[in-house]
Amino acid sequence: MSAQDIWVAPSLLAADPLNFETESKSVEDAGADLHHVDVMDGHFVPNLTFGIPFVKALKKVSGIPLDVHIMISNPDEMAMEYVKAGADYLLFHVEAATHAHRLTQVIAEAGAKPGLAINPGTSLSLLEPLLPFVKMINVMSVNPGFGGQKFIRESLSRISWLRNEIEKRSLDMRIQVDGGVNKETVGSVVEAGADVLVAGTAVYGASDRKAAIELLKNQNS
Numbered sequence: 033m034s035a036q037d038i039w040v041a042p043s044l045l046a047a048d049p050l051n052f053e054t055e056s057k058s059v060e061d062a063g064a065d066l067h068h069v070d071v072m073d074g075h076f077v078p079n080l081t082f083g084i085p086f087v088k089a090l091k092k093v094s095g096i097p098l099d100v101h102i103m104i105s106n107p108d109e110m111a112m113e114y115v116k117a118g119a120d121y122l123l124f125h126v127e128a129a130t131h132a133h134r135l136t137q138v139i140a141e142a143g144a145k146p147g148l149a150i151n152p153g154t155s156l157s158l159l160e161p162l163l164p165f166v167k168m169i170n171v172m173s174v175n176p177g178f179g180g181q182k183f184i185r186e187s188l189s190r191i192s193w194l195r196n197e198i199e200k201r202s203l204d205m206r207i208q209v210d211g212g213v214n215k216e217t218v219g220s221v222v223e224a225g226a227d228v229l230v231a232g233t234a235v236y237g238a239s240d241r242k243a244a245i246e247l248l249k250n251q252n253s
């Protein structure tokens with residue numbers, strides 16, 4: 033896969049919370065393709081982060097699409113609110129949705145790109161019937177809830193399985209990997225078939241964010 037095919041989506045979870053506007057601009061200037069927004073409800077995951085007003089405010093100042101990852105217990109009820117707030121990609125957890133198929137349709141009809149996220153301990157078989165209806169799958173490579181965790185290596189075979197399904201079924205979708213992506217893990221992640229790299233610590237935590245994004249895109253660690 034060539035460097036220009038790889039998208040980097042810095043996770044705002046690792047940005048300075050007192051300066052989100054300047055932080056988001058700094059990664060745009062550094063070459064980010066998407067802003068990854070980790071919405072956590074303190075219920076589906078043991079942490080509480082951004083909500084609808086944040087997405088709405090970010091949308092007003094953002095120069096790149098918003099990749100909104102909702103880690104919430106009630107996506108069936110709330111997903112549309114995040115679409116209305118400005119999510120370009122809206123990814124909900126397959127473990128949390130009651131009517132996942134219906135939700136992908138509702139999101140698409142509202143003009144956003146539907147996506148699914150899946151936890152490390154969830155069977156990939158849950159994704160199978162839903163693949164034709166989404167534009168992005170988020171393969172969680174840590175348990176959701178916090179940034180800065182260690183990459184779970186078993187995620188690599190899950191990414192490969194998904195890449196194989198996409199090719200076999202000629203699907204138009206991307207695979208994002210989320211959690212512990214950095215200069216040590218990025219090579220194997222891309223080799224396994226991911227083409228959207230979510231990176232919080234590895235981008236926002238870097239002294240040179242442009243170099244950090246370039247390194248992820250080119251995997252030249």
Ligand SMILES: O=C(CO)[C@@H](O)[C@H](O)COP(=O)(O)O
Pocket residue numbers: 043045046068070101103174175176177178179180181210211212213230231232233234
């Ligand atoms: O969704 C999540 C965590 O639940 C992620 O998006 C993390 O925010 C990624 O952070 P790093 O592991 O890259 O620091």
Ligand SMILES: [Fe+2]
Pocket residue numbers: 043068069070101210230
């Ligand atoms: Fe995320």
